[in-house]
Amino acid sequence: MTARTTHLDAGVRSALQAVSAAAKRGFDDPGLAELVQIRASQINHCAFCLDMHLAIARKHGVSERQLDLLSAWEEAEEVFDGRERAALALTEAVTVLTEGFVPDEVYEEAARHFDGARLAHLLALITAINSWNRLMVGRRIPPGSTEW
Template sequence: MSNSESLSRVALKKITPEVSGAMGALHGAAVSAAQDAKVEPELLELIRIRASQLNGCAFCLDMHTKDARAGGETEQRIYALNAWRETPFFTERERAALALTEAVTLVHDGHVPDEVYAEAAEVFDEAQLAALIWAATVINAYNRIAIATRMVPGAYQPVQRKS
């Protein structure tokens, strides 16, 4: 069966609205924790994009690259995110968050190494670290939902932020 002939997948929001709502509430709580900890929204988008790249989630990549651009992120940094270690485009803080995101996303490859956690702990306080871990956890869950249900990318449009 080709992708164009793929099997119809379950509509999670329709079939399990209470669980979908709980997932939305978890996302909202994670965003609030990040705001309270003064984690930049732009950094959260980098986390979401990087985890989605690692997981191969086309739907989330479409959504979060659009959101990042709407938030002022440059095309150059979005395109280079997959090779962030080899570029000069990311700050020490962003690099630590990206390394932590990769470790959380690829937890099966050796858990979250002490050196990765220590590097993040040097540039983020405990509330910020907690917010980063929650952000990575939530996007990983959303990646799995979008991939399992074959959510189709392309139609998403970012909400215009108020100045």
């Protein structure tokens, strides 16, 4: 597959990079941040982002077992703790939005595991990766590409 276009306005790129970086800093859990970004990227079929975030997750010590079972996290209760499961459920709810909103029970479960600031940063992180996914998939940026 070749990219449809590699043109991306520098201001857009910088703004999204800044949002992503701020969200990760405020969330303050690098491994879980990568799991969230990988899960959204799986749902959105973004090979570029999957390739990037899988490598980063490994650098942050995320286990191969978690990476292997991430797409079936709901069935892998012994692999993901309650905090991780709440973040992944929120990721799916924000990414898919099939009901037009995030269900109260999903949000409330996440709020039980994350204080207000971390929850806000988690929502920003989910929003940022969804934006990146759509930019990369829409332009068909292949995995490993250095021109995007």
